[in-house]
Amino acid sequence: MKTIVFLNTQKSGSSRDALLAAKELGYEVILITDRLSISDNRDEFPEVTEMIYGDVKNLKYLRYKIYSLMKEGYEIDAIVSFNDGDVYHASLLADEFSVGRFSTVAYKCMEDKILSRLCLRGTPYNPYHKIININANILDHDIFSHLPLVMKNPLSTGSKEVFIVNNNLEFFERMDYLFKNRVKYILLEEYLKGPQYLVETMVIKGKVHIIAVIEQDIYMYKGRSIVVGYNLHYDYNPDFYKGLETAVNDIIKHFELENGTCHLELRYINKQWKLIEINPRISGSGMNEMIRYSLGINLVKETLKLALGLEVDIAPRISLPIYAAYLVSPISGRLLKVTGKQSALESDGVISVYVKPKKGSQIYLPTSMGHRYARVIATGKSPFEAKINARSALDKIKLHILKD
Template identity: 25%
Template sequence: MVVENWVEGTGRLFPKGIVDLGHEYTFISRNMDHYSSPETNEHHPVLKYARNVLSFETNDLPSLTEFLKRQHEILKFDGVITICDYYVETAAAIADALDLPQAYSKNVAIARRKHLVRQALDNAGIPNPKHAIAKSLDEAKTAAADIGYPLIAKPSDLGSSAFVRLVQNEQELTEACEPILGNTRNFRDQERDPVVILEEYLQGQEVSVECCSFDGKTNFIGITDKSLTGDPYFIEDGHMFPADLSDQTAEQLKEFTKDVLAAIGYENGVTHTEVKLTENGPRLIEVNPRPAGNYIVELIEHVTGIDLMKCHIDLALGHAPDLQKYPRAQSAAIKFVVPQKAGQLVDIKGYDSLEKNNAIARYKFVKPDGHALSAPIDNACYVGHVVTTDPTGKNSRAFAEDAVSQLELVVEEQ
């Protein structure tokens, strides 16, 4: 049973991944239109590959659980799963109710709420940046004065870098807090706790540590680098696996991440843990209790042969994940194209150069036929991306950046 899905990124890889492993799945959603494109007649992979498609209110857990209990009697599910952050707790609760295996930890609710993770690290004595939780603008102003500017303002329970912002002063703090405090429902129309987390702004390189925990043991997969754009927002516009780090730094990150996961009691599941490398050592940004998004799982498979999507699926079926490495490329990278402004995309100049580039494993872009571009404030604004590999070294990021530099977006303001 697949409960909802991401629309892009891993949301496109995941459904076919299930079928390629020889499984069948039933997909359930509260809004099928969420998985359709008004610009094409393309069937989203999650619908295309599904054996059964059910429409039901997935935001009403008690009713959904009773409905799926009845469906389970007919369809005999072997597991319940999602890769969409907003339905991780739902999938875990349904698996419990149906007495099925888990792809998640018992403490997944803590991992999904950034302020609870901060508290767990404090309790375990793991270094945190200065931080505070605010439930009103007045509380935020008081906390910000204590932490000091610049600082980061972000919600506790959203994904895709939504409403995460660098704040330089009280006016910017007011602007950052307004959408976090004012929106009592998330992008999937779920009720949320509108609290603001304020955190000390940390200087240093940002990376993510990919792990897979099973049977109480956390297995280290590797480290992915990250590039950001869109100041004062934090839009992820590129990744490379593995990150170009010294062995000493990589080992430090590995041990730090294992300590973080132990502190929140995360003993089962694939995790994507974002960390900042500061002059005082690693500091946690957040833990994500699912495979990495933004096609990072694809980069990892290009390099190691490990399919973290398959691991996620295996865990949901109660199977031990296959973490045997089969070395392939030395590095793989992805570069996203981020528009400079909202508007209508009418052309992509230099597009033909992608086909001639031997370093590119694949690429994908929206059609430049008046496609509406979102304002560049989070990861939902991407125009497209290129994936590159380097068989002999760690130059794949440079390859990807070079490929994208040859493109020019022609955008008409709306």
């Protein structure tokens, strides 16, 4: 039985799209997950042949499970993950089981933000940054003279442990929080003000293919940066795009990525591109859906084909401006109901509407990307119209919350 093994997934978004794409390609789908919210809802994943609940961070355990699957008659053709923090382990295991086609060392450097900065050492793409540990003498004027700074756990996922610190008090408060949560090292980076872009790429035999360039709209909440809007369009100044293309190619070259996908988040500061971070996978949430609606490319499906050694087709079939707007909550509490979904769906230009929480769910203030509770994807005659359509529709969705 030709089989693809997946490490973790979300209930929706790019990682879930990958499970469905694997089934469409004719493969048995094995999902190993450490999330009870997934394993306890097995019936919601009909595309999964077998779901295994276990420790996805334990390589010894994973090897044992994969050997067991092979003894059961599964022919393992690929081991992959589209989930934040699990991509490197999946690629490493694929190499061990002789089905690896991605650049594993590059993936490791992308997942670890300290290694990412080391890969770009001496290039103009690195902002000012510093690494500190619990035993370091952090009373360094070189650090505090650069405030405000971005303080992050270098292995953080989904912006969960990434903070903007504006002064000495916030610096020590956030540092104590991270160390109390057993973070051994902290990465400090210059806080860059300027427009931020997300660039989705696929690399095939060393050639970088830019799939999409997306402007990001960011909502700030108590030092956290939460992306609430993605503007996918093609109306870029040729010189601007050429500079971006050159920077993306150069950055990926420094990581020595020969085969695989990755997305970069960059800011354009004083006519210079600065890398915020790079991740070894397509961006999560609705990114695959956005690209499919905008270009006619199912990027996760093509990524699977690359992992399987099949011919990849990333030629655009259409070209539509797309905007995805996300809803965050100004209060926390228990969700009583959601209204306005149908009204949003019937709004001008709207392609899809997704509401994440169910009645009774706990709603949190936006301290991570996981605290976005609804999404509207819309198009229009122009990028601006697509944005207006998406945001107008999103405004119709209301979370009715019993406040904590």
